[in-house]
Amino acid sequence: MLAVTCQCGAVEVSIEERPSFVHDCNCSLCRKTGALWAYCHPSQVQIAGTTTSYHRRDKPEPGVDIHFCPTCGATTHFTLTPAAIALHGNVQLGVNLRLAEERELAGVEVRYPDGAGWGGQGPFGYVREARTLGR
Numbered sequence: 001m002l003a004v005t006c007q008c009g010a011v012e013v014s015i016e017e018r019p020s021f022v023h024d025c026n027c028s029l030c031r032k033t034g035a036l037w038a039y040c041h042p043s044q045v046q047i048a049g050t051t052t053s054y055h056r057r058d059k060p061e062p063g064v065d066i067h068f069c070p071t072c073g074a075t076t077h078f079t080l081t082p083a084a085i086a087l088h089g090n091v092q093l094g095v096n097l098r099l100a101e102e103r104e105l106a107g108v109e110v111r112y113p114d115g116a117g118w119g120g121q122g123p124f125g126y127v128r129e130a131r132t133l134g135r
Contacts, residue, residue, distance in 0.1 A: 004099035005073035011049035027115030033075040036098040106134025
């Protein structure tokens with residue numbers, strides 16, 4: 001189990017197991033929310049506390065709603081939008097592991113997808129080599 005909290009502690013997000021990798025994406029949404037995303041099945045995530053959500057306005061059909069603490073503003077997680085769930089099922093939830101201490105993530109690989117250059121279909125390209133945290 002890995003648990004993270006927002007800056008003020010009002011929101012806690014727990015995942016059943018540590019991920020093997022996280023994404024440090026360069027798209028505007030990920031950069032501006034300051035996220036380091038671990039991808040989990042929603043059934044493996046517990047969220048305690050109240051969040052506010054936002055979805056990007058620069059895409060005709062955004063795929064995720066970003067959740068953050070209404071008190072301190074820290075990005076905590078993302079959920080798929082209803083339109084994305086209709087297309088793919090409720091198969092993914094992102095947890096912002098930038099809320100964790102790096103030592104808690106020792107051995108987890110950080111990948112750097114080119115979300116800014118991704119067209120929304122197919123796999124991501126990557127902008128640089130992955131690195132392993134804590135090494």
